[in-house]
Amino acid sequence: MSKPLKQIHLAAHFPGVNNTTVWSDPAAGSHIEFSSFAHFARTAERAKFDFLFLAEGLRLREQGGKIYDLDVVGRPDTFTVLAALAAVTDRLGLTGTINSTFNEPYEVARQFASLDHLSGGRSAWNVVTSWDAFTGENFRRGGFLPQEERYSRAKEFLATAHELFDSWHGDEILADQATGTFLRDARAGAFVHKGQHFDIQGRFNVPRSPQGRPVIFQAGDSDEGREFAAADADAIFSRYATLKEGQAFYTDVKSRLAKYGRRPEELLILPAATFVLGDTDEEAAELAREVRRQQVSGATAIKHLEFVWNRDLSAYDPEGPLPDVDPVVAEEHISRGRAQVRMYRDPVAIAREWRELAEANKWSIRDLVINTGNRQTFIGSPATVARTINEFVQADASDGFILVPHITPGGLDPFADQVVPLLQEQGVFRADYEGTTLRDHLGLAHPDAARRTGAPAERAAS
């Protein structure tokens, strides 16, 4: 008997500050006005996507003492945006990235439980540990948490938040509340948590929300990060969107679940992915090349190289050969607030590899960055893109994709109009929402399901 086809999960990533947006395109809109968020969310919902996704960046990033021009487009607060979007959408999940390093569990649990109520059970929390001391300065006097303590805090942060979500004991309490005159049940909202990172007790003042707990995402890529996800997350936002890398990551993470008593389908793998559509594959390939050239100007290419070389390369011609000097290996990095953590472990080796690659292909600095950087994941006619996405998911490179268009907010519309119907025709993507909550869309059990129905079946109707 052949395996039944997996259903694809799709989400839309509103890009925030990034290197993806083609700002020179007249269709590129504001990244801060509500109309952009609303357009994007409505398109995702029209296409029956699982959720909208927001990443988090908490400080304007710098390089060589200057602010990245991309960052000045602004990045408004996640909860404010998601709460506003809850009001203009009906079914779409709302996923916010909130770090566990600079916040407090009570505050974050309250925000997500509130969002879950206001949206009728559509909230999700991407728990990240976040980058560096530079960002930490925004929050603590000269202080931040050392890298090696961040996952220990993240684990306890999430466990504490779960204690808060669970502090309303479920149906009995809600029934009491409905008759509610006076302190019917002394347990309501009561919590005590004493641990290494948090020593808190009191009463949580948001009743059990429709999903019980928000859906939990995780994004860090280290061994520790993957273990954290295997133990506690419902989904991973990953960077591995190619077939081979995706399969390797998928196998690695899913194989970690058993030791936590979990089944493979309890953790979804959802990489970020980009796409370029054309009427034909050739047209799309041509357009993809143009988009890459617009994404990587000469100045952007030099900045990208400086990030690896960790030195000022402004004297180099982006249309010329790669620097023959080696990267500077030092604690101090030319870039602040960017994702250097573990990305470029051995810059000298990378520089050597890139020089060889550039020489073999006769590439300039800019050509190299265009060709080795974030090339678009899916390029082709709608039929090709739909087929490829489905092949990737059925081949266990992922359980779906979090799509980042290169134009905001309109870049998702062609995908919604041209690719989604083909996936629906193939029977691998929903024709309409079947449930009301994000857990329903993702096929995740409600935390109370076992208690309500005696089995981890689907969510009981509320």
Ligand SMILES: Cc1cc2nc3c(=O)[nH]c(=O)nc-3n(C[C@H](O)[C@H](O)[C@H](O)COP(=O)(O)O)c2cc1C
């Ligand atoms: C795909 C991906 C997306 C991430 N997105 C964010 C983000 O939006 N905001 C943030 O502060 N950190 C983000 N992180 C950083 C993680 O929180 C973490 O600090 C970093 O990856 C270091 O942890 P690791 O060594 O486990 O990868 C992201 C990491 C990955 C791999």
